[in-house]
Amino acid sequence: MIEAVISILIGALTAMVPLVLTSVGATVSERAGVVNIGYEGIILMSAFFGAIFAEITGNPWIGLIGGAFVGMLLGMLHGFITVYLKGDHVIPGIGVNLLALGVVAFGITAYWGTAGQHQVPTNVRVAPIINTPYGSLSPMVLITIAIAILTHWVLFRTPLGLRIRAVGENPEAADALGINVERYRFLATVYGAMLAGLGGAFMSVDWLGTVTKQLSAGRGFIALANMVFSGWNPLRALLGGFIFGFFDNLSVWVRTNPEIQRIVPWQFVATLPYLVTLIIVAGIIGKVRPPKADGKPYKRE
Amino acid sequence: MEEVPIIEMKGIVKVYPDGTKALKGVDFSVKKGEIHGLLGENGAGKTTLMKILSGMLHPTGGKIFVNGKEVRFKSPADALANGIGMVHQHFTLVDVFDGLHNIILGMEGHGLFSKIDVEKAKEKLQKLMDELNFQVPLDVPVEKLPVGVQQRIEILKTLYRDVDVLILDEPTAVLTPIEVKELFEVLRKLKSQGKTIIFISHKLREVMEITDRVTVLRKGELIGTVNTRETTPKELAKMMVGREVVLKIEKPPKEAGKPVLEVKDLWVKGDRGEDAVKGLTFEVRAGEIFGIAGVEGNGQTELIEAISGLRKVEKGKVILNGKDITGRPPRELYDLGMAHIPEDRIHMGLVIEMSVAENSILGLHWRKAFRGPLGLIRWDKVKEHAAKLVRDFEVSVPSIEAPAKSLSGGNQQKLIVAREVSKEPEFIIASQPTRGVDVASTEYIRNYLIKLRNENKAVLLVSADLDEVLQLSDRMAIIYEGKFVGIVKPEEVTEEQIGLMMGGIKNES
Ligand SMILES: Nc1ncnc2c1ncn2[C@@H]1O[C@H](COP(=O)(O)OP(=O)(O)OP(=O)(O)O)[C@@H](O)[C@H]1O
Ligand SMILES: [Mg+2]
Numbered sequence: 039m040i041e042a043v044i045s046i047l048i049g050a051l052t053a054m055v056p057l058v059l060t061s062v063g064a065t066v067s068e069r070a071g072v073v074n075i076g077y078e079g080i081i082l083m084s085a086f087f088g089a090i091f092a093e094i095t096g097n098p099w100i101g102l103i104g105g106a107f108v109g110m111l112l113g114m115l116h117g118f119i120t121v122y123l124k125g126d127h128v129i130p131g132i133g134v135n136l137l138a139l140g141v142v143a144f145g146i147t148a149y150w151g152t153a154g155q156h157q158v159p160t161n162v163r164v165a166p167i168i169n170t171p172y173g174s175l176s177p178m179v180l181i182t183i184a185i186a187i188l189t190h191w192v193l194f195r196t197p198l199g200l201r202i203r204a205v206g207e208n209p210e211a212a213d214a215l216g217i218n219v220e221r222y223r224f225l226a227t228v229y230g231a232m233l234a235g236l237g238g239a240f241m242s243v244d245w246l247g248t249v250t251k252q253l254s255a256g257r258g259f260i261a262l263a264n265m266v267f268s269g270w271n272p273l274r275a276l277l278g279g280f281i282f283g284f285f286d287n288l289s290v291w292v293r294t295n296p297e298i299q300r301i302v303p304w305q306f307v308a309t310l311p312y313l314v315t316l317i318i319v320a321g322i323i324g325k326v327r328p329p330k331a332d333g334k335p336y337k338r339e
Numbered sequence: 340m341e342e343v344p345i346i347e348m349k350g351i352v353k354v355y356p357d358g359t360k361a362l363k364g365v366d367f368s369v370k371k372g373e374i375h376g377l378l379g380e381n382g383a384g385k386t387t388l389m390k391i392l393s394g395m396l397h398p399t400g401g402k403i404f405v406n407g408k409e410v411r412f413k414s415p416a417d418a419l420a421n422g423i424g425m426v427h428q429h430f431t432l433v434d435v436f437d438g439l440h441n442i443i444l445g446m447e448g449h450g451l452f453s454k455i456d457v458e459k460a461k462e463k464l465q466k467l468m469d470e471l472n473f474q475v476p477l478d479v480p481v482e483k484l485p486v487g488v489q490q491r492i493e494i495l496k497t498l499y500r501d502v503d504v505l506i507l508d509e510p511t512a513v514l515t516p517i518e519v520k521e522l523f524e525v526l527r528k529l530k531s532q533g534k535t536i537i538f539i540s541h542k543l544r545e546v547m548e549i550t551d552r553v554t555v556l557r558k559g560e561l562i563g564t565v566n567t568r569e570t571t572p573k574e575l576a577k578m579m580v581g582r583e584v585v586l587k588i589e590k591p592p593k594e595a596g597k598p599v600l601e602v603k604d605l606w607v608k609g610d611r612g613e614d615a616v617k618g619l620t621f622e623v624r625a626g627e628i629f630g631i632a633g634v635e636g637n638g639q640t641e642l643i644e645a646i647s648g649l650r651k652v653e654k655g656k657v658i659l660n661g662k663d664i665t666g667r668p669p670r671e672l673y674d675l676g677m678a679h680i681p682e683d684r685i686h687m688g689l690v691i692e693m694s695v696a697e698n699s700i701l702g703l704h705w706r707k708a709f710r711g712p713l714g715l716i717r718w719d720k721v722k723e724h725a726a727k728l729v730r731d732f733e734v735s736v737p738s739i740e741a742p743a744k745s746l747s748g749g750n751q752q753k754l755i756v757a758r759e760v761s762k763e764p765e766f767i768i769a770s771q772p773t774r775g776v777d778v779a780s781t782e783y784i785r786n787y788l789i790k791l792r793n794e795n796k797a798v799l800l801v802s803a804d805l806d807e808v809l810q811l812s813d814r815m816a817i818i819y820e821g822k823f824v825g826i827v828k829p830e831e832v833t834e835e836q837i838g839l840m841m842g843g844i845k846n847e848s
Contacts, residue, residue, distance in 0.1 A: 195454050197447035204433050204444050211431035214395065215445035215496070216416030330434065339356055339396060 041172045042291060048173035049287035050280055052245055055182045056081060056237030058279035060261035062186050062272045063233030069193060069270055070226030071206035073333040074116050076131030078258030079138030080231050081238035082251070084108045086142045088239025089249050090149065092162040101162065101243035102178075102236060109235015110228055117227035121220050124335035135258075143251040156249045164244040178240050183276065185233065190272035202226050206329035209336035219336050234258065267316055269326035278315050285311035343407040345371040345535050346392065346423075346504060351401035353387050353559075357745065359737045361387040363559040364401070369504070374526060374536045376550035376567070378543075380579055380777040381749030382735040383556040385539050386428055389506050392537075393425035394418035422503035426493045426510060428539075428748045428775065429685055434482035438475050439464065442496045467498060471525050483610045485636035486513040486683070487803075494525075505529065506537045509748065511545055512775040515634045515803040517841070523549050541749070541777045543572040555579055576778055584779060588810055590789050595813060596625035599766050599797035600646070605655035607638070607645040615641035617821035618655070623766065628788060628798040630812030630829075632805055633841055638821035639801050640682065643770055646799075647679045648672050659766060673702055676765030680756055680772050682801070684748075688755040691744040695736050698743050699725035699758050728757035733780065749776045756784050766797045773807060785811055805837065819843040 060077050067074055084105035092101025112134055119125040143154075150156045166174035193199035201222050204212040209219045237257075242249050264282065268274030289307040292298050320326075346369040353362040362384045369375045379385050390396040392403065394412035403410050405421050412418045415425075432441050443460045461477060468474050475491045476484070484492070490513055497505055511519045526536055526549060540546055546553055547567060555562040555578040562578045576584045600623040609615035615638045623629040631639060644650035646657055648669040657665045659675055681687035689698050700709055700721050709724070711717040725739045734753045737745055746754065752775055759767065769788060773781040788811060792798055802808050808815055809829045816823045817840040824840040 192452065196450075196452050197455055198451040200436075200440060200444060200447060200455065201451075204436070207433045207435060208431065211433050211441075212444065214393075214415050214425070214427065214431045215500075216414065216419045217445045218414070218416070327435075 044170065045172035046284065046287045046291055048170070048175055049290070050283035051179045052173075052176060053283035053286055054276075054279035055176070055178050055240050055245065056234075056257050057261050057264060057282060058182050058186055058276050059237035059240070060234040060258060061264045061268070061275035061279055062189050063230035064262055064265045065230075065268075065270050065272055065275055066189060066193065066202065066226045066233075067230030068265065068332050069206045069329055070202045070223045071209060071329055071331045071334065071336070072117065072120055072223050072227045072230075073127040074113075074120075074131050074227065074230060075128055075262065076112065076116060076134030076258070077231070077234040077261060078254050078256065079131075079135035080109050080112050080234040081241070081254040081258050082138040082142050083112065083134075084235035084238030085242035085253050086145055086249050088235075089156065089158050089242040092158065092243045096162055098162050098164040098243045102164070102239045105239020105243075106232045106236040109238065110232045112235070113228040113231025114224075116231060117224040120335065121223045121227065124337055127333045127335075138254075139251060142249070142253075146249060146251070154250060158242055158247045158249065160247070162243065163247050164240075176240075176244050178244055186272045186276040193272060203329070205336075206331055209331050213336070213338070223336075234261075264315065266326070266328075267320045270329065274322075278318075281318055282311045282315045285314050342370065344368040344404075345406055346537075347404040347407075348388070348392065349402045349404070351388060351391060351403075352399045353384070353391060353396065354399045355737075355745065357737055357741060359745070361559055362391075362398075365556065365559070365561045367554055367561070368564075369535055369537060370552075371503075371535055372530065372533055373551040374530055374538055374549055376546040376553035377537060377539045377556070378541075378546060378553055378575060378579055379556035380558075381753070381775075381780060382558075382747040383579075384559045385556060386508055386747060388556070389425060389508055389537065389539070392418070393423055393506055395425070419500055419502065422501075423506070424497035424500050424502035424504070425506040426490075426497055426508060428508040428512075430486075430489055430493055432481045432489060432492065435480055437478045437480055438484075438492045438495075439477040441481055441492055442477075442499050444496075446500060464495070464499065467495065471498075471528060473521070473525050485640070487515065487518050487635045490514065494522075498529075502534075504535045504537065506539075508539045509541070509775050510538070511540055511542060513635070513771075513803065515841070516805050517634060517838070518803075519545065541775065541781070543575055543778065546575065547572055557581060579777070580779055588782065588785055588789065590811070591793070593626050593793060593813070595627035596795060598622040598624050599660055600799065601656075601658040602646065603656040603658070605642070605645060605657065606653040607641045607650060608653055609638075609641055614653075615821050616645065619821075619823060621816060621823070621826065623797045623799050625765075625797050626792055626795040627813045628792050628800055628811050630800045630802070630808035630815035631818055632802070632808040632815055632837065633818035635803050637818050639770075639818060641821075642818075643679075643682070643768055643799075643801060647677065647768060673762065678702075678759040678762045678764035678767040680759045680767070680769045682770040682774070684751050684755055684774075689743045689751060692742055694742055695729070695734075695739045695746070695754065696722050696725040698754060699728050699739075699761075701758065703758070703762060724761070728754065728761060732757040732783070749780065752776050753780055753784070756787070760787060760791065764796065766799070767791060768799045768801070770801045771803060772800070773802075773804070805834070805841075809834070809837075817841055 087108045088101040088105030091104030092098045116130050119130045120127050146156050164176055167177045168175040201217050205219045205222045213219050241253055264275055264278040268278045289310060292307040293304040348367040351362050351365045354360050377385050391398045394415040394417050410421055447455050475488055481489055538550060550567045552564055552566055554564040603620050605616055605619045607616035641650060645652050648667055652665050664672055685691055709717055709720050729736055732753045734750050756772055773784050788798055800811055812829050814826055815829055816826045824845050
């Protein structure tokens with residue numbers, strides 16, 4: 039029993055990484071007023087390119103950084119369209135998601151010559167820092183927790199955070215005080231996409247060690263939901279990501295455990311991650327209000 | 340040798356992207372250390388000119404000089420760097436931030452990544468507030484504060500940036516006479532410190548009192564600049580409108596009829612859970628204007644919201660035409676003949692991104708007159724309606740398809756008034772009905788309210804403008820901390836007595 043608990047906990051901490059990173063990134067982006075629904079595609083593309091970088095250099099950390107870098111580039115594209123060209127916030131995200139599907143599906147075959155799936159060799163995967171008989175823990179778990187806490191602190195305690203929140207709530211007010219609305223929105227967008235990219239690379243060069251075109255499996259969207267449930271708050275997003283990861287692992291465990299399946303059907307347990315995350319995270323915080331200017335381009339006249 | 344003006348604007352032209360020509364070559368110059376008034380009818384271009392001076396808008400043509408040096412402002416940051424700051428007609432506050440963070444935003448102290456030193460900022464601000472004798476609460480989200488206080492936060496925000504030139508766009512529109520007096524004290528103090536102030540207002544009395552010189556605009560053109568000491572309100576009005584204006588309110592005596600609105604022992608809570616309205620009882624009768632005067636934040640907002648179904652009634656009753664409407668939804672109240680001119684035009688009166696035509700039927704949109712087959716909206720009828728409102732109330736709009744946000748502040752207000760009275764209500768709540776409206780239109784709106792009264796409608800008037808309440812009301816109540824200090828007839832009291840009552844002092848004479 040105890041080993042099952044430990045293994046589920048470790049699984050939860052691992053599974054939360056891409057979710058939490060993306061949720062925290064999306065939180066910063068939307069706090070600044072930029073909606074991005076392209077995280078699904080960013081995760082996928084960063085997973086793909088992260089694996090390539092890792093294999094070329096033989097260093098998984100370069101793979102992670104490279105994935106974050108690819109996220110940054112896609113974030114810059116999104117920021118350029120939404121912030122500087124004052125374009126729609128939703129359409130570019132759809133574009134990135136579709137593009138990613140094509141690039142990765144084609145790329146796997148073109149680069150590795152395999153059909154649909156590529157296994158990342160163990161020597162270019164991130165080594166765990168804690169090993170137990172029931173599973174091992176990646177350093178990325180600690181990094182993710184640190185990023186969530188740090189981002190929270192920056193967002194709510196520093197001038198940078200104050201400005202980011204101001205341009206997402208009332209860009210005109212910020213503008214009138216001489217704050218460069220576009221610059222802060224752009225930076226927040228790029229930061230958000232960068233974290234999603236890091237999360238994507240984590241999936242290929244660390245956690246799962248594979249690249250497929252279904253790799254992201256809806257995580258970009260689940261992360262957005264988590265961001266909303268947690269009221270655009272990085273620490274709550276961390277909690278939400280963990281709860282989701284926990285029940286996700288629990289449902290996998292139930293599925294492989296015929297005795298328990300006799301009592302509760304696994305289909306029911308499979309809905310739990312979504313249900314419980316929603317209830318707990320939304321339940322604690324109650325009414326939330328999105329940033330007032332979220333998704334609205336800012337033009338002076 | 341003539342002194343170099345601190346601000347000089349030459350031949351300023353502004354054409355908005357939709358083609359509206361708001362300024363047609365305006366010259367404007369301000370001397371260092373003066374209080375300079377800027378006057379003009381709604382839509383004359385005052386706000387546009389000042390937004391250009393504060394870097395918010397780029398001029399289509401013309402030059403700006405500060406202390407004789409030509410400048411080109413790319414953004415408000417450049418204007419602030421040149422010592423020019425503006426308090427906007429429509430507040431630019433981040434609602435969810437408290438006063439402190441609104442004020443320090445953009446000037447939080449060193450280092451983008453260092454912790455904001457809240458205590459130090461508070462100290463610095465307290466010093467500024469003490470120096471000016473101008474106090475605001477610093478740790479309450481500004482959306483929870485009355486507009487008068489929000490206004491002060493806006494002013495402090497600009498002063499915190501240590502500007503030399505302070506532009507105030509209709510700062511007194513939301514203030515009570517006492518608050519105006521306090522503001523003027525502050526302005527005089529700033530002037531004595533050598534600051535230059537540009538002051539926009541529609542109230543000629545204020546302009547005569549506080550300014551040194553006045554510039555008048557009309558329809559985007561400069562009419563002239565005069566010394567305040569050498570002019571009269573009448574002359575200023577003539578410069579603004581272009582003809583002699585006779586400002587007169589006709590109010591024939593009238594017997595009030597049966598009660599239309601009855602409020603009985605009403606208790607309402609404020610946003611912070613405090614009792615804001617404490618057991619009010621009164622009635623508004625047919626053919627009567629019942630005014631409520633008082634310093635803003637004494638329960639007026641909560642009272643009006645409770646009557647109009649926007650806020651929960653804790654205890655007591657509201658009765659309209661004999662029917663208990665306590666806690667009923669607004670839609671039902673409208674169907675029963677209620678109309679409401681809300682105090683906050685941007686947030687409650689209009690959907691600012693929507694067109695004039697769309698705004699003109701808000702609250703009327705379910706009426707048969709605007710519905711075609713399948714309940715779809717008949718846009719031809721809507722446009723007809725909007726065109727009529729715009730014509731009757733002389734709302735100056737680029738077109739009825741233009742978004743409401745492209746209207747000048749006073750014209751937005753006129754549009755709301757026009758829409759609400761077009762509902763042909765039995766009972767109308769008029770909350771600050773002439774806020775920010777120019778002289779001529781103010782008289783039009785006031786006369787219209789009297790016309791409604793003469794047609795035996797009931798009018799509940801709430802205004803921070805004491806003159807307005809005195810002039811229009813048949814009976815008036817003075818509200819203080821959620822209770823009426825008294826209900827009086829305007830002709831039976833002096834302004835001094837009312838002033839005392841507004842401070843909560845009941846006088847027995
Ligand atoms: N964003 C905009 N787009 C198009 N036209 C605009 C816009 N803002 C203002 N206008 C138009 O420019 C003209 C001048 O407007 P402005 O706001 O400067 O007037 P104002 O003198 O400040 O009036 P008020 O006393 O009512 O505040 C008006 O005709 C107005 O409709
Ligand atoms: Mg104006």
